[in-house]
Amino acid sequence: MSKTALPKGIHRVKKATAAGVVRYHYVCRGGPKFWDSNSQVVEGSLAYLAAYRQANTSAAEAARTHRANEMLTPDAMDEYRRSIHYRKLNARTKADYEKYMTNFEAEFAEDPIKLFEEEESLAEIIAWQNQWAHSPRMYDYSTQVIRRFLNRMRKSGVIKRHFFHDIEAVYRVNRAHLCWKPEEIAAVLKVATPAEMRIVVAMSEGGLAPADVGRLNRGHIEKTPKARRLLLDRGKSGQPTAIAATPAIEDLIDTMDDDQWLIVPALSGGRLTPERAAQIVRDLIHRANADGVIRVRPELRPYDMRGTAATALLRAGCGLNEIAVAMGWSIRHASKMIEHYARLIPEVTDEILEKLERAKASANVFDGDDKDV
Structure with missing residues (x-):
C-alpha cells in the first residue's frame, strides 16, 4: 500500500541510536506509538494499518474516559442538548424539559457527571425532586426528564451506569369518565x-x-x-x-x-x-x-x-x-x-x-x- 493511502495525522519522529536512525510512528502528536522501523512490520502494510487502528481506538477510549472523569454535570447537560435525541424534540417539549434540566444542573453544578455512577446518588436525586412533592404530576415529569438525560449519557459512554431507573410513578389519574354533558x-x-x-x-x-x-x-x-x-x-x-x-x-x-x-x-x-x-x-x-x-x-x-x-x-x-x-x-x-x-x-x-x-x-x-x- 502506498504512503498516500496511510491515515492522516500520523506523527513521525526520527531518532539517532548507536545502531543507526530509527523511525517512530505515533497515532498523533502526543498520542501512543504504534510502529517503529525496528519492527518486522512493513510500513503501509495491512499489519501496520491494524496496529494503527488498535492504537487509535485505545487512544480514543482513553480520551473519552479522561473527558468523562473531568466533565461536570452542566457540561454533560450541554452535550445532551447538542444530541440528536434532544434536538428532534418539538419546541413545546423542549420548553417543558428545560424547566427541570436547568434546575437540575444548578443543583449539581459543581458535581462531576461520574457522581451518578454511584448508588448513593439516587438519594441525592430524589432529595432534589422533593421540591415538587406538592405536585405528583410535576414530580413524575422530573423523573422522565432526568432519566432520559442519564440514559443518553450512559449510551454515549460518558457514564458506565446510573441508578435512576425503575422509579415508580406517583401520579395516577383516570379522567376517562369525565366528559362535558x-x-x-x-x-x-x-x-x-x-x-x-x-x-x-x-x-x-x-x-x-x-x-x-x-x-x-x-x-x-x-x-x-x-x-x-x-x-x-x-x-x-x-x-x-x-x-x-x-x-x-x-x-x-x-x-x-x-x-x-x-x-x-x-x-x-x-x-x-x-x-x-x-x-x-x-x-x-x-x-x-x-x-x-x-x-x-x-x-x-x-x-x-x-x-x-x-x-x-x-x-x-x-x-x-x-x-x-x-x-x-x-x-x-x-x-x-x-x-x-x-x-x-x-x-x-x-x-x-x-x-x-x-x-x-x-x-x-x-x-x-x-x-x-
Whole structure:
C-alpha cells in the first residue's frame, strides 16, 4: 500500500541510536506509538494499518474516559442538548424539559457527571425532586426528564451506569369518565362573553386542547370541495389534525375582523396561552354555577371536552378513522372515549353504541394493527 493511502495525522519522529536512525510512528502528536522501523512490520502494510487502528481506538477510549472523569454535570447537560435525541424534540417539549434540566444542573453544578455512577446518588436525586412533592404530576415529569438525560449519557459512554431507573410513578389519574354533558357546555356558554365563547366553542366543537386553541390562525383554514376545515399539527405531539368546520366553527371564522390573524385570541387580543385558556374555563364554571340552575361539575377541565367533540362527530356520521384524524388519537382510543361518553349520557346511549358498533365494524378496529394517526 502506498504512503498516500496511510491515515492522516500520523506523527513521525526520527531518532539517532548507536545502531543507526530509527523511525517512530505515533497515532498523533502526543498520542501512543504504534510502529517503529525496528519492527518486522512493513510500513503501509495491512499489519501496520491494524496496529494503527488498535492504537487509535485505545487512544480514543482513553480520551473519552479522561473527558468523562473531568466533565461536570452542566457540561454533560450541554452535550445532551447538542444530541440528536434532544434536538428532534418539538419546541413545546423542549420548553417543558428545560424547566427541570436547568434546575437540575444548578443543583449539581459543581458535581462531576461520574457522581451518578454511584448508588448513593439516587438519594441525592430524589432529595432534589422533593421540591415538587406538592405536585405528583410535576414530580413524575422530573423523573422522565432526568432519566432520559442519564440514559443518553450512559449510551454515549460518558457514564458506565446510573441508578435512576425503575422509579415508580406517583401520579395516577383516570379522567376517562369525565366528559362535558351538552347542558353543561350550554350553561358556560350562557354566561360567557363573546371572546370567552370562542374559546369554549373551539374546545367543544373542535376537540382542541388548551395548548392548541391559541395557535389557531388564518393559515390553518383550508377550503375543501364542499366547505372549509382547520388543518394543523398538534403542538405537543406534532400529529396532524383536520377539524371539520361545523356551523359553530364556521361562525368563529366568519366573525373574525379583517385584520385578525388569530382565530381564538386572548381576551386582551394577544396570544392565548394554555394556562390562561384553562383559567377562563374554570372562571366560566364558577360563574355558571353561581348564576344558573344547571350545575356544572367543578372537576371538569377543558381537556374533558374532547370526548364530547368526538361523540358529536360520530353522531354526525363520521367514521372512527375520521374521528381519530380529527382528534389526533388512535382509532382504539377514539372508540374507548365514545363508549365512556355513552355511559355518561343515558338518553343517547343506544343511539351512540349502535353507531359505534357500525363504525368499529367498518374500521376493523380490533382486527388489525391500531396505529396512531
